[in-house]
Amino acid sequence: MAIANILLVDDEVPFVDTMIKRLTKRNMDVLPAYGGEDALKKLAENKRVEVVILDVKMPGMDGLETLKEIKKEFPLVEVIMLTGHATVESAIDGMKLGAFDYLMKPSDIDLLVEKVTEAAAKKRRHEEKIIEAQMRKITTRGR
Amino acid sequence: MAEILNKRNHGPAYYADFRLKIALRIVIVSLAPLVLVTGIILYQFHVYANQMVHAHLDQLVLKHRQKIDDFLKQKLSDISYLSKSYQFSQLKEKPFLQQRLRALQVDYSYVFVDLGVIDDNGRQVSYAGPFDLDQADYSDSEWFHKARARDTYISDVFLGMRGQPHFIVAVKREWQGRMWLVRATIDFMAFNTLVEDFTMGKTGTAFILNRQGEFQTRAPKGTLKLTLQQYKNLFKMGEDARGNKTGDHIIAPSVLGQNDLFQIAREYEPKIDRYTASPPHKYTTFTVEKKGEDSTRCLVVAAFLKNDDWLLIFQQEKKDAFAKLNETQLIAVFITFAGALLIIFMAFFISGQLVKRIARLDSEKEVMNQQIVETGKLASIGELAAGIAHEINNPVAIMVEEAGWIQDLLSEGIDKGDNFEEFKRALNQIQTQGHRCKGITHKLLSFARKTDSRVETLQINEFVTEVVDLLSQKFKYANINVDVQLNSKLPTIQASATEIQQVLMNILQNAVYAMEKTGGKIIIMTGMDDQHLSVSIKDTGPGIPSDNLARIFDPFFTTRPVGKGTGLGLSICYGIINKMGGRIDVESKVDEGTMFTIVLPLKNPAPIFKENI
Numbered sequence: 001m002a003i004a005n006i007l008l009v010d011d012e013v014p015f016v017d018t019m020i021k022r023l024t025k026r027n028m029d030v031l032p033a034y035g036g037e038d039a040l041k042k043l044a045e046n047k048r049v050e051v052v053i054l055d056v057k058m059p060g061m062d063g064l065e066t067l068k069e070i071k072k073e074f075p076l077v078e079v080i081m082l083t084g085h086a087t088v089e090s091a092i093d094g095m096k097l098g099a100f101d102y103l104m105k106p107s108d109i110d111l112l113v114e115k116v117t118e119a120a121a122k123k124r125r126h127e128e129k130i131i132e133a134q135m136r137k138i139t140t141r142g143r
Numbered sequence: 144m145a146e147i148l149n150k151r152n153h154g155p156a157y158y159a160d161f162r163l164k165i166a167l168r169i170v171i172v173s174l175a176p177l178v179l180v181t182g183i184i185l186y187q188f189h190v191y192a193n194q195m196v197h198a199h200l201d202q203l204v205l206k207h208r209q210k211i212d213d214f215l216k217q218k219l220s221d222i223s224y225l226s227k228s229y230q231f232s233q234l235k236e237k238p239f240l241q242q243r244l245r246a247l248q249v250d251y252s253y254v255f256v257d258l259g260v261i262d263d264n265g266r267q268v269s270y271a272g273p274f275d276l277d278q279a280d281y282s283d284s285e286w287f288h289k290a291r292a293r294d295t296y297i298s299d300v301f302l303g304m305r306g307q308p309h310f311i312v313a314v315k316r317e318w319q320g321r322m323w324l325v326r327a328t329i330d331f332m333a334f335n336t337l338v339e340d341f342t343m344g345k346t347g348t349a350f351i352l353n354r355q356g357e358f359q360t361r362a363p364k365g366t367l368k369l370t371l372q373q374y375k376n377l378f379k380m381g382e383d384a385r386g387n388k389t390g391d392h393i394i395a396p397s398v399l400g401q402n403d404l405f406q407i408a409r410e411y412e413p414k415i416d417r418y419t420a421s422p423p424h425k426y427t428t429f430t431v432e433k434k435g436e437d438s439t440r441c442l443v444v445a446a447f448l449k450n451d452d453w454l455l456i457f458q459q460e461k462k463d464a465f466a467k468l469n470e471t472q473l474i475a476v477f478i479t480f481a482g483a484l485l486i487i488f489m490a491f492f493i494s495g496q497l498v499k500r501i502a503r504l505d506s507e508k509e510v511m512n513q514q515i516v517e518t519g520k521l522a523s524i525g526e527l528a529a530g531i532a533h534e535i536n537n538p539v540a541i542m543v544e545e546a547g548w549i550q551d552l553l554s555e556g557i558d559k560g561d562n563f564e565e566f567k568r569a570l571n572q573i574q575t576q577g578h579r580c581k582g583i584t585h586k587l588l589s590f591a592r593k594t595d596s597r598v599e600t601l602q603i604n605e606f607v608t609e610v611v612d613l614l615s616q617k618f619k620y621a622n623i624n625v626d627v628q629l630n631s632k633l634p635t636i637q638a639s640a641t642e643i644q645q646v647l648m649n650i651l652q653n654a655v656y657a658m659e660k661t662g663g664k665i666i667i668m669t670g671m672d673d674q675h676l677s678v679s680i681k682d683t684g685p686g687i688p689s690d691n692l693a694r695i696f697d698p699f700f701t702t703r704p705v706g707k708g709t710g711l712g713l714s715i716c717y718g719i720i721n722k723m724g725g726r727i728d729v730e731s732k733v734d735e736g737t738m739f740t741i742v743l744p745l746k747n748p749a750p751i752f753k754e755n756i
Contacts, residue, residue, distance in 0.1 A: 012537050014541045014575075018544040018548050019544055021548055021551075022547060022548050057620055058620070059619045059620050059622060062620070084532070105540045106539060106543035106544065
């Protein structure tokens with residue numbers, strides 16, 4: 001089983017491709033998306049996605065807008081923002097909007113893996129709690 | 144105002160001209176009242192002093208005339224008294240006459256030289272005095288004939304039988320049906336002192352003249368200024384003056400010579416002349432101004448004496464008479480002149496200082512402007528650099544990841560699977576991204592390298608393309624479509640490349656900033672007419688509120704948050720375009736968009752020398 005199911009969102013195709021190769025090598029399950037709308041579409045298609053790695057600066061729907069949409073539609077999915085120097089503020093805004101963390105681009109792959117792992121773990125804990133609560137609800141109702 | 148950033152270099156000629164203008168204004172404003180007041184005061188003073196001098200001289204002459212008249216009258220009445228107090232039987236006796244003479248001499252300090260009694264045949268019946276004139280025959284003498292015709296008589300000065308200058312006072316009496324004359328000789332010296340002590344200043348002298356032009360006193364000291372004929376003419380002039388009632392200025396008859404003459408005849412209280420039964424006339428003095436033979440101007444004041452037979456003449460050189468006045472005027476003129484010189488000096492000194500200071504401030508302002516422009520340039524380059532850095536970040540990230548991927552594969556070994564092919568692909572990708580970086584940095588460098596403001600021949604279209612290219616990444620991320628419509632027939636213009644870049648850059652960056660959130664469209668058009676070319680940059684942004692529209696070109700006016708904008712961009716644009724002789728127009732509607740139009744003349748004004756800082 002993969003460490004995490006990831007959706008990598010960036011408008012730079014070569015970047016996405018290489019990252020997928022590297023992350024896959026590190027036992028991750030990665031899907032590509034090349035823009036905000038694309039990411040939302042992919043998320044809707046693949047419910048397994050646990051973590052979204054999201055570039056802040058993209059033409060069309062930018063990172064922040066995409067984040068808002070993701071948090072609205074898929075609240076449990078954790079988002080890690082990727083940012084350049086000029087858009088650190090946007091990343092911080094993203095944190096306020098519920099992003100898990102942010103990383104400077106280009107980032108160290110190990111650090112990224114670490115963050116992704118944490119995020120996935122958090123998501124899973126989250127889901128477990130939800131399942132537990134639902135179970136409790138069912139069992140208590142059975143009495 | 145946006146003109147603050149208008150670079151204008153003033154040469155030394157400008158400042159010299161400026162200084163002259165200031166100095167002249169100061170001089171005119173200061174000197175006009177000074178000169179006017181001094182002039183008026185001097186003129187008034189001149190008139191007043193003239194009157195004073197004339198009045199003073201008139202008074203003196205009149206007083207003397209009075210004194211002399213009184214003297215003569217006195218002597219006459221003494222003799223008259225003598226003739227009435229004693230019988231002719233007594234007077235004919237010599238001893239008695241000598242006694243009388245002594246009595247008179249004791250009383251009048253030898254004014255009377257001698258006494259004589261003369262019968263109607265002109266024979267001196269008795270005589271008392273120092274000369275041997277007993278039985279002298281005066282029947283042929285002029286004075287005897289004149290004396291016989293009057294009750295009283297004062298003769299002119301003459302030498303007579305004694306060969307000394309003297310004059311005679313005579314009284315006519317009737318005794319025993321015959322006519323007798325009692326006469327006395329007046330000592331000429333004693334009479335002379337009366338007139339001689341009437342001197343003034345250095346050149347003022349007085350003398351008495353009879354109608355024949357003979358001196359009745361000693362001829363005046365120093366030179367006679369006028370010819371005898373001219374003196375004689377005074378008689379006629381005086382009479383004319385007296386007869387004239389129309390005014391006190393008289394143009395003297397030309398008899399007096401070619402010089403302009405004027406006389407002032409002043410009229411005084413009428414007094415009865417006691418010597419004759421002729422109708423009373425007015426005491427008058429009259430004044431004549433005349434150029435003497437040595438061409439010094441003279442003042443001649445005269446008054447009639449002795450029943451208009453004599454003229455008391457006082458003459459003084461004009462510059463002497465008006466010495467005080469002239470001295471005062473000279474002082475006043477000197478002070479005015481010195482004051483004027485001081486004012487002129489100060490005006491030039493102060494204006495020089497002022498202009499020097501202004502020039503210094505100007506050059507300081509120039510430096511400030513340059514610095515502001517540089518700051519603006521730096522700010523826009525900074526903004527650009529941030530964008531470029533961001534743009535570079537993507538290829539760099541790809542390169543880093545590709546390199547990382549190679550490292551990942553190296554840990555497995557090159558020969559494993561199709562790793563070698565993957566290596567080649569990754570290295571190619573790194574190369575590709577490296578070139579991409581180079582392209583970006585070159586764009587930035589070409590923009591930042593042109594920091595000198597030299598004017599050259601350039602094609603605006605190229606610059607539009609270049610700047611659009613430079614900002615393409617920004618447009619992309621802000622979702623802005625750029626539509627560039629260039630007029631290919633656009634002629635080249637003379638301008639500074641860096642400044643043109645700056646202007647286009649600033650306006651475009653503003654447009655991007657305005658539409659960053661919303662996205663939109665930018666239309667850039669270049670066009671021309673016969674005298675101008677234009678670049679219009681139209682966006683579909685939020686527009687500029689009309690309150691701000693008037694202020695957008697002001698330095699440091701910005702709507703961006705602190706630290707985001709300097710507020711210098713547009714003011715620099717304004718300055719640059721204005722300097723080139725062009726203008727920037729703005730049209731804006733809120734919620735619809737904004738259009739900036741840069742209009743530049745095809746014929747540029749002469750390139751302006753500009754220092755590089």
